[in-house]
Amino acid sequence: xxxxxxxxxxxxxxxxxxxxxxxxxxxxxxxxxxxxxxxxxxxxxxxxxxxxxxxxxxxxxxxxxxxxxxxxxxxxxxxxxxxxxxxxxxxxxxxxx
Amino acid sequence: xxxxxxxxxxxxxxxxxxxxxxxxxxxxxxxxxxxxxxxxxxxxxxxxxxxxxxxxxxxxxxxxxxxxxxxxxxxxxxxxxxxxxxxxxxxxxxxxxxxxxxxxxxxxxxxxxxxxxxxxxxxxxxxxxxxxxxxxxxxxxxxxxxxxxxxxxxxxxxxxxxxxxxxxxxxxxxxxxxxxxxxxxxxxxxxxxxxxxxxxxxxxxxxxxxxxxxxxxxxxxxxxxxxxxxxxxxxxxxxxxxxxxxxxxxxxxxxxxxxxxxxxxxxxxxxxxxxxxxxxxxxxxxxxxxxxxxxxxxxxxxxxxxxxxxxxxxxxxxxxxxxxxxxxxxxxxxxxxxxxxxxxxxxxxxxxxxxxxxxxxxxxxxxxxxxxxxxxxxxxxxxxxxxxxxxxxxxxxxxxxxxxxxxxxxxxxxxxxxxxxxxxxxxxxxxxxxxxxxxxxxxxxxxxxxxxxxxxxxxxxxxxxxxxxxxxxxxxxxxxxxxxxxxxxxxxxxxxxxxxxxxxxxxxxxxxxxxxxxxxxxxxxxxxxxxxxxxxxxxxxxxxxxxxxxxxxxxxxxxxxxxxxxxxxxxxxxxxxx
Numbered sequence: 001x002x003x004x005x006x007x008x009x010x011x012x013x014x015x016x017x018x019x020x021x022x023x024x025x026x027x028x029x030x031x032x033x034x035x036x037x038x039x040x041x042x043x044x045x046x047x048x049x050x051x052x053x054x055x056x057x058x059x060x061x062x063x064x065x066x067x068x069x070x071x072x073x074x075x076x077x078x079x080x081x082x083x084x085x086x087x088x089x090x091x092x093x094x095x096x097x
Numbered sequence: 098x099x100x101x102x103x104x105x106x107x108x109x110x111x112x113x114x115x116x117x118x119x120x121x122x123x124x125x126x127x128x129x130x131x132x133x134x135x136x137x138x139x140x141x142x143x144x145x146x147x148x149x150x151x152x153x154x155x156x157x158x159x160x161x162x163x164x165x166x167x168x169x170x171x172x173x174x175x176x177x178x179x180x181x182x183x184x185x186x187x188x189x190x191x192x193x194x195x196x197x198x199x200x201x202x203x204x205x206x207x208x209x210x211x212x213x214x215x216x217x218x219x220x221x222x223x224x225x226x227x228x229x230x231x232x233x234x235x236x237x238x239x240x241x242x243x244x245x246x247x248x249x250x251x252x253x254x255x256x257x258x259x260x261x262x263x264x265x266x267x268x269x270x271x272x273x274x275x276x277x278x279x280x281x282x283x284x285x286x287x288x289x290x291x292x293x294x295x296x297x298x299x300x301x302x303x304x305x306x307x308x309x310x311x312x313x314x315x316x317x318x319x320x321x322x323x324x325x326x327x328x329x330x331x332x333x334x335x336x337x338x339x340x341x342x343x344x345x346x347x348x349x350x351x352x353x354x355x356x357x358x359x360x361x362x363x364x365x366x367x368x369x370x371x372x373x374x375x376x377x378x379x380x381x382x383x384x385x386x387x388x389x390x391x392x393x394x395x396x397x398x399x400x401x402x403x404x405x406x407x408x409x410x411x412x413x414x415x416x417x418x419x420x421x422x423x424x425x426x427x428x429x430x431x432x433x434x435x436x437x438x439x440x441x442x443x444x445x446x447x448x449x450x451x452x453x454x455x456x457x458x459x460x461x462x463x464x465x466x467x468x469x470x471x472x473x474x475x476x477x478x479x480x481x482x483x484x485x486x487x488x489x490x491x492x493x494x495x496x497x498x499x500x501x502x503x504x505x506x507x508x509x510x511x512x513x514x515x516x517x518x519x520x521x522x523x524x525x526x527x528x529x530x531x532x533x534x535x536x537x538x539x540x541x542x543x544x545x546x547x548x549x550x551x552x553x554x555x556x557x558x559x560x561x562x563x564x565x566x567x568x569x570x571x572x573x574x575x576x577x578x579x580x581x582x583x584x585x586x587x588x589x590x591x592x593x594x595x596x597x598x599x600x601x602x603x604x605x606x607x608x609x610x611x612x613x614x615x616x617x618x619x620x621x622x623x624x625x626x627x628x629x630x631x632x633x634x635x636x637x638x639x640x641x642x643x644x645x646x647x648x649x650x651x652x653x654x655x656x657x658x659x660x661x662x663x664x665x666x667x668x669x670x671x672x673x674x675x
Contacts, residue, residue, distance in 0.1 A: 017110040024117030053173045070664035087588040
């Protein structure tokens, strides 16, 4: 049995410095990622707002149409009022339940 | 050789480390120390005047099928600003702006602004559409800036405007909700402007907790109302017709689910367009249904009747002798037509709207008992989620004179808000318990969670037997009396009561020719899905509510039956001539 001493080829100082260098590069990389993320967030947020504006315009159109339909005087529009109203009995099979 | 290599490596590593430290230090100063300044600088590249783009949560209507329609949202477009110091040809600039946004600014006004060479930023046109904004920006006119702008937009315009409310500058320098739901739920709708600039590293330096669990996300959200847009449209249309036909001072109405207190429609006329607040009468910005009190007249009689039945001082079979007029505390009170009815049962007090009958019940109840019931009904605010709720005026019930109790029994001498009135009358439609009227059913938080609000608190007032007997009388009124019996729906029981009150003259008395008309009804009578309260204030050339509001009420009843497909609750098939 022989005593074999494995010597690490680099000193602790060199290792630490290397590690710091790697971390620094990683940090710079992360900054780039964060900046890209922020830019995309702003772009996406603006895109969502633009879509919301488009939806609001459609909703406005829908509500205006609804108001127009409610205001419509059907007699003026050429329809006649019914002569009789038939009420569906509670026991009818066609009554909604 | 090897030592030389090592020293070079160390030199390079030292340089890298120093560079990293330098960047780290610079980053700290940019992101943390001067973060706000840079954030504002970034804002200015996108939007106007040093502040971020306006952001705020949405308010939604809820259709009957549960889908949401925006009641208040945001619209995005552009504003145009000029820099008088760099503008080269004001005439060319004006021509370009005017071609895109005609009449936005007059020629003379523009030239005056362009001549202010001491200023660098003056906004001249707002709310340009996306298309027009981009078209103007493409012209690249020196000294003319086209910047992003966002503003509050109400797709319905007039629809439920007084309840949705408005956003404007209050006492501070930021936009906030001033009236309606915009004010009540301002904390939830308001957005802090840093959302777009959230930075992982800055958060790490400042507050790790906020990065993981944001308090804002648990508070901020969108508001989902109980207002059904089609029912709201119908109510507003009907009220406008009544108001215009009778030249009333004001007309209003509420449609509510009597079991839950969810308000399905709430409207007054006149109202305003929430998207155009220029030259608006400031008085219209409030909500009269919540803030103003009225003497409602005879729609109070069902509450007097239910009180008497609940206390056990009367039964439906009880009779009294109606003499047409009586004198109480030296003051004379009479039936609406001054005619005596003789000995009549309780039902006729509701069906014929007999003031003397209501006063007789009040006397039978006694002052303490009467005060107890009416205090429970009206002394508290309803707690509705709208600002500036008014208080009822029931001071007459603290005095010993019997006349105050007698007149209160048929709705004169005491005043309530319409919301208080529908809440109290809702007790008759809800087995004797008052519910909490409300307009918002849920908050959609930014986290995606929908938080349903709890409005389940009820206040028991009457026994189920007392309200059922009162409901039978109100149903008889519709079947036998309303429109001479023609209003009866053979397959649907409807309970209702009209009210006509004299208006106060401000000098302690009443006008003899000015009236306040009210109408309340619910259906199906014995398992109601809707309760409707209507009023019209000071209608001209008409005396009784049965003339002004019965057709409006019946139109709403038939509309709701059709729209919600309310199943019939009684009767056999029949054919009615129109």
